[in-house]
Amino acid sequence: MQNNEQFSIVYPKGFKAAGIHSKIKKKKKDLALIYSDAPCTASGTFTKNLVKAAPVIVSEENIKNQIRAIIINSGNANACTGEIGMANAWMMVEGTAKVLNISGDEVLVASTGVIGQQLPIDNIMAGIEDIVEELGSDKDNGIDAAEAIMTTDTFRKQFATEFTYEGKEIRIGAICKGSGMIHPNMATLLGFVTTDAAIDKELLDEIVVEGVNKSFNSITVDGDTSTNDMVIVLANGASGVNRIKDKDDDLYHIFKEKLIEILKKMAKSIVVDGEGATKFIEVRIKGAKNDDDAIKAGKAVATSSLVKTAAFGEDANWGRILAAVGYSGIEFNPYETNIYIGSSKGELLVCEMGMGLEFDEDFAKKILSEKEIYYLVEMEEGKGDAVIYTCDLSYDYVKINGSYRS
Amino acid sequence: MQNNEQFSIVYPKGFKAAGIHSKIKKKKKDLALIYSDAPCTASGTFTKNLVKAAPVIVSEENIKNQIRAIIINSGNANACTGEIGMANAWMMVEGTAKVLNISGDEVLVASTGVIGQQLPIDNIMAGIEDIVEELGSDKDNGIDAAEAIMTTDTFRKQFATEFTYEGKEIRIGAICKGSGMIHPNMATLLGFVTTDAAIDKELLDEIVVEGVNKSFNSITVDGDTSTNDMVIVLANGASGVNRIKDKDDDLYHIFKEKLIEILKKMAKSIVVDGEGATKFIEVRIKGAKNDDDAIKAGKAVATSSLVKTAAFGEDANWGRILAAVGYSGIEFNPYETNIYIGSSKGELLVCEMGMGLEFDEDFAKKILSEKEIYYLVEMEEGKGDAVIYTCDLSYDYVKINGSYRS
Incomplete structure (x- = not known):
């Protein structure tokens, strides 16, 4: 495989993705879907801003469950949008569940873009009908998804790595968006990581908290924390490797190291995407x-x-x-x-x-x-x-x- | 009088000033002296940075006394310069006292410029010999002093106002340096105010603390507080008006209002001097x-x-x-x-x-x-x-x- 990074979130087994233009933005891709064939252990960290966007509130609720899909739009943050915004975020979740024939409990939602304007929800709901047709595990699917979450990022941010444990390959993939310059573009940082490892939720939660502290929380974005910041990790177990249930497990430590390495790479890409940053x-x-x-x-x-x-x-x-x-x-x-x-x-x-x-x-x-x-x-x-x-x-x-x- | 602001710190009666090139900078004026014919009630606020430049430490010591003169250099901050730096700051004080034939207790010192390099003290001591010859109360003396404290300021900052109380005119003048842009040039804010009012030190101290809070401490300079920040007010009583000894005094309130007004103007000028700031x-x-x-x-x-x-x-x-x-x-x-x-x-x-x-x-x-x-x-x-x-x-x-x- 020449460049597994281009597969990004579809690099681990059992994940599909898509990215399309659903007319939130004028021209560019603005809707992404990440889908797992099997239910995933899910962990996430969310903005600490007192002003939380509707999708943050919805995803904080659903992340307690096993997750099958994440629907993400760029171009509109669905923040400071009151009851209508909350209803729209839930509609995105339910609409996605419906086209995928899964439960609304199994869907996360994320948005990034301008604050305080209502979503063009009709366009998005039509987009959700369309995007499900585009789901796939090809390189282009990874690239499309990485592009669809961009706002003013100057390059798409995609990552992948793998390691072998007891003869089986475990893969991790990721996409993110954001800029670490003195003025974070749109002030939103979104990160999505997929892996075909299998792991208990408590252990994954701990790793994600530690990893995000050592990566995204260690980059300086001028003090601005956004209404929409969100980092999500999904583990679907499709590698067929043993489930990580214990910190004494060797695999726990290898997996943790690799996951944190990816999180650091993601964070670093955001720092590097500063307008005119040279160092x-x-x-x-x-x-x-x-x-x-x-x-x-x-x-x-x-x-x-x-x-x-x-x-x-x-x-x-x-x-x-x-x-x-x-x-x-x-x-x-x-x-x-x-x-x-x-x-x-x-x-x-x-x-x-x-x-x-x-x-x-x-x-x-x-x-x-x-x-x-x-x-x-x-x-x-x-x-x-x-x-x-x-x-x-x-x-x-x-x-x-x-x-x-x- | 066409433009009393150009007189700045020499506008109040009994003050003289000068600004010269003493070869700290390559070409531009870099040494300023403010002098009062009579001892002044003096108040000041100093940087809260744990790393304090030598002149800050020296001036914090001397401001307890009545003050006759302030010697200020630009081009070198005399900060992080250890014992040598402290000795140099005291040498500037004693050298200034000597040429003015006053006591070292009556002199304040301020520096602004690059951190961590020793002062070219020989040049400065020679400059102190020269600058005393230039002291005067003309418009040009005010302008020279205002220019000599500049670092990368894009314009010189000078102010003056007056009001009449019981038939007598009281004047206030000021100069300052600094930039309120996201990157404060040299990260140093210096402000010097002179007045021919007469006022008890405790009352002046209170006014200065309140005034600086409402002015300089209310501008945002990107969180950077410098090793050298300093705002000083000198009151020499040369207007001949009654001494302000009491908050019940009408004059107290008028003077306070006028002084805080000047401090706000100074602070505003620093905000306005942001590189490319348009608003x-x-x-x-x-x-x-x-x-x-x-x-x-x-x-x-x-x-x-x-x-x-x-x-x-x-x-x-x-x-x-x-x-x-x-x-x-x-x-x-x-x-x-x-x-x-x-x-x-x-x-x-x-x-x-x-x-x-x-x-x-x-x-x-x-x-x-x-x-x-x-x-x-x-x-x-x-x-x-x-x-x-x-x-x-x-x-x-x-x-x-x-x-x-x-």
Whole structure:
């Protein structure tokens, strides 16, 4: 198989998908369906925004059940749409169940797009009749679905991986949408993962919470959490491998590692899809009082426009990093803090015990000229660690700040 | 007098100022001096960042005293510079005291520029010898000082006002630097206010804290608080008017109003100096549980890149406003929340009880086409109010998000 990623969510056995244009958007694909031949163990995480879109409320309800299908529309978020919006979300669920001849309990729904406008529900219901005819497990089906959930994403986001356990292949596939730039496009992040592994719901729930924390919740999207954010994982067991029921099971650990790896790849693709972003940045915090403090410090650094513009300018302006930790709200001693910059070109200590060092500017430039770079902040407060992912700010944002130091 | 603003900090009686090039920057003015003939009551607010620059620490110490002079350099922040930095800040204070023949206790110091590099202290000490020769009360002296504190500001920021009390004129003048755009240039905000009023320190302290909260602390500069932020007010009494000693004094109230008005103008000038900013935006929150909640909600709205891009696009995308309040961390009922947009062209209810209304899009466009607009969020939780100032995001940031809804 040349590129299993293109199969994305139909790569695992027993899954079908489709993506079509149902006239929510003017021209582009706007309706996606993911379908499993067998009932799936389902886990998900949903937006923590107090203002929740109707499909979030409906899917939070149904995810307690075994799931057969997810219906997703782009172009309209069905958020802030009151009772009519709730009714429309349920109609999408019931309509999908009907054409698939399954129960409404077995369907999840997701939407992304503009907030506060009612769905063109007639178009969508007609679309649901049409889309079921398009379901398939070909590469094109995966691509169609990946495209149908896009809003202003600049590229479609699709993933797949597999591993062998006791002679049997287990596959994981995924699609997602969103942009990790300073202005998240449409402010909605949707992610859907399919696997032909078999696993108990409690175990899958735990893995998904941990995995989403280490991936989507570790990317900075400017603090904006949307009304519609949703990450869903479906496991249908079609690989025929033993069901994962226990953490002592070897397979549990292999599966967990592979799933989290996919979630991280998805999150990373969202960071990379920033308008004009030229660099992927890891902010690594070590030695904070605890993990919560480390996350706070990491997010302060990763969301600082000053840090991000300096990254674009390939300028080792570590003072901005220290200043961001300084206003992050955590307690720490700046005079016991070291800062390193790094990439595949090497690592360089630029600030020792809170003070600037004389360092080789050419080497610093070389390190920061890479596409993937990291900043490491080392404190002396405790054992709290975190890694936060972000991107730089592109030239147009940056004219003034990026090259400030020179 | 044609334009008293150009006199800025030398507009009040008894103040002199100067601004020169002392070779910290390559070419531009980089050293400013403000001097009062008589000792001044002095009040100030300083950065809350845990990482404080040396001049902040020194000025926090000296502001307890009566003050005669402030020495300010741009081009280098003298932050994260350890013991050498502290020694250099004190040298600037003592050097200034010496050339002015006053005590070191009577001098404040401020710096703005790159972090983590030692000051070119020899150049600065030579500059201090030179700058004292340039002190004067002419318009050009005010302009020179305003220019010498600039970093990447796109225009110099100078202000003045006066009022008459019992036949005597009281004047207030000010200069400041900083940019309120999403990436605050150099992340430093400096503000200096002079007045020839006479006032007790406790009363001035109170006014300054309240005034800074309603002005500089109500503008959003992307969450970045700098290592060097500082706002200082000096009152030398040279107007000859009675000393303000009591809140029952009419003059207290008039003076307070005028001073806060100047502080707001200064803060606004910083918001307006955003790279490519086309609009000044007031985010008004009413009916939050308390003022703290109102401020949190207002800041979430004002820092949302999605809200700011929609403002640029003149798009009444109120859903982004409601979503921002939703993730601000406050408790409120979205279904008891109204949102209005407004400007000098009128006011329009766009979201009632958390749901979108059909509204006149042409009228909305007309309202939002103004240079100064506001968003009003009305909740039903309590009596908490706040007004936060911000600006939009310019076209280059905005290609994707600004015109999203159409």
